[in-house]
Amino acid sequence: PLSPNTRQSYFDKLRTCLRHAVDDGIINTNPMKGIQGFSAQEVTRPYLTLDEVRAMAATECDYPEIKRAFLFSCLTGLRRSDVEKLTWGEVTELEGRTRLIFRQKKTGGQEYLDITPQAAQLIGERGKASPGDNVFGDIRYPSDTNHSLRIWALRAGIDKHISFHVGRHTFAVMMLTLGTDIYTVSKLLGHRELKTTQILS
DSSP states (O other), X not given: OOOHHHHHHHHHHHHHHHHHHHHTTSSSSOTTTTOOOOOOOOOOOOOOOHHHHHHHXXXXXXXXXXXXXXXXXXXXOXXXXXXXXXXXXXXXXXXXXXXXXXXXXXXXXXEEEEEOHHHHHHHOOOTTOOTTSXXXXXXXXXXXXXXXXXXXHHHTTOOSOOOTHHHHHHHHHHHHHTTOOHHHHHHHHTOSSHHHHHTTO
């Protein structure tokens, strides 16, 4: 039941492991040598238009914290995991700008991201929060979050398959639409390889 792209990903990882095993002298020959892998399949990655983001912002969501976190992802490109773990110690005010200095959960890469005033507004006031306190509250389990997002989107008149990751795609497409070059968008998303960003363009 795996999708074509998941099959390709698993196959390529196994092939790489076996190649390293040969290089390290663990096995003498690579049993996958000469075996043809799976081809990648182009997929449609859903995203929201700017008007759709505005419509969702103007529509009530049953869970205000999910709304705040999702819109923040749309404006910053941060993954759910990075939004969830973002702390006040990673939010810095610098010459009138708000900068996030954080380590990506998925890649471990250190990131420096200047965010828009709109995104900074979604963060809100720090108040008496300590550096280790999370910026965003509970956004529930992923399945619950995505269910709430779909209900919220339908209320806003948007009939698309919405998940939290759509926020990340939305940010990338908006940046490209506004004329930001793909190399800059790739850096903003924290992608290690340009081809990962090119999937969205």
